[in-house]
Amino acid sequence: MGLFDWLKPRVEPPPPPPAPAPAAPVDLDALAARVRRTTTWLAPVEVSHPLPAGVSKFGGAPWLGRADDGGPAGWPVCPACKVPLTFVAQLFCRDIEALRLPAGHDLIQIWLCEEADCPNVAMGWSFAFWVFCATTGDGEALSAADDDAGGSVTECALVLSTHDELPSYHDLAAPELAALEAAQSDEAIDAAWRPHEGSKVGGHPAFIDDNAHPVCGQCRRPATFLLQIASDERAPPRPAGSPPFEWAPHGLEIGARGTAYFFACLDCPPFAVDTVVQGDAEVAGDG
Numbered sequence: 001m002g003l004f005d006w007l008k009p010r011v012e013p014p015p016p017p018p019a020p021a022p023a024a025p026v027d028l029d030a031l032a033a034r035v036r037r038t039t040t041w042l043a044p045v046e047v048s049h050p051l052p053a054g055v056s057k058f059g060g061a062p063w064l065g066r067a068d069d070g071g072p073a074g075w076p077v078c079p080a081c082k083v084p085l086t087f088v089a090q091l092f093c094r095d096i097e098a099l100r101l102p103a104g105h106d107l108i109q110i111w112l113c114e115e116a117d118c119p120n121v122a123m124g125w126s127f128a129f130w131v132f133c134a135t136t137g138d139g140e141a142l143s144a145a146d147d148d149a150g151g152s153v154t155e156c157a158l159v160l161s162t163h164d165e166l167p168s169y170h171d172l173a174a175p176e177l178a179a180l181e182a183a184q185s186d187e188a189i190d191a192a193w194r195p196h197e198g199s200k201v202g203g204h205p206a207f208i209d210d211n212a213h214p215v216c217g218q219c220r221r222p223a224t225f226l227l228q229i230a231s232d233e234r235a236p237p238r239p240a241g242s243p244p245f246e247w248a249p250h251g252l253e254i255g256a257r258g259t260a261y262f263f264a265c266l267d268c269p270p271f272a273v274d275t276v277v278q279g280d281a282e283v284a285g286d287g
């Protein structure tokens with residue numbers, strides 16, 4: 001014992017940690033209610049007559065705006081390789097309640113660079129998506145499409161339907177998944193905890209491969225899932241004996257029968273869309 005040790009405050013040993021409380025049972029109903037989201041399915045139907053430029057659709061004549069509204073002014077070229085882009089789809093907020101865009105914007109357009117040598121191609125894929133958001137306002141004149149700019153996407157109207165859906169069970173925390181597996185059969189879990197796989201707005205991304213949910217580069221929070229566009233449009237559950245795949249009528253080939261997922265942080269300007277593309281590896285190369 002040192003000379004002045006008695007001057008030091010007596011240090012009580014820390015109390016033993018409380019015995020861990022038994023884990024609260026997972027309330028599966030509350031869990032489902034917390035993570036359930038509304039999604040709007042975009043079922044494309046090929047049209048026999050061209051649609052106007054001011055409606056939500058795949059392909060055909062896009063809404064083309066002024067230079068100062070955020071959208072493309074005239075037919076856009078690829079910012080990376082300067083080749084005219086292919087118009088894929090456009091969605092107006094007035095048509096789709098589930099569509100979430102930055103404040104003041106009411107239109108999102110998806111375009112595609114199909115130039116094989118484009119330096120901006122997504123890793124491993126021979127194409128790159130470009131996304132524009134615009135403020136069209138009400139009753140503004142819509143410019144006609146450029147007749148010279150063709151498109152490989154077949155014009156389709158959208159049959160919209162709204163559904164509730166749960167995320168993939170792969171996205172649950174381990175205790176939640178364990179509780180679910182204790183209460184339900186694998187088949188029941190697989191049927192209920194599976195987001196819709198076709199083209200849709202809002203809800204949960206239906207990843208073909210591993211969860212690839214991007215994080216905002218500025219605030220580091222998960223980016224908001226905006227929409228996904230799929231090569232295969234049939235809604236699960238698929239009837240027994242149905243073919244493993246059917247091309248959607250828009251004809252957009254997203255890699256190996258894949259899906260493109262679009263995310264953005266709605267809180268951090270400037271608005272930047274993160275695109276994730278996934279394909280079915282089992283069918284890659286046989287189509």
Ligand SMILES: [Zn+2]
Pocket residue numbers: 078079080081082083113114115118119120128
């Ligand atoms: Zn390009």
Ligand SMILES: [Zn+2]
Pocket residue numbers: 216217218219220221265266267268
């Ligand atoms: Zn952010």
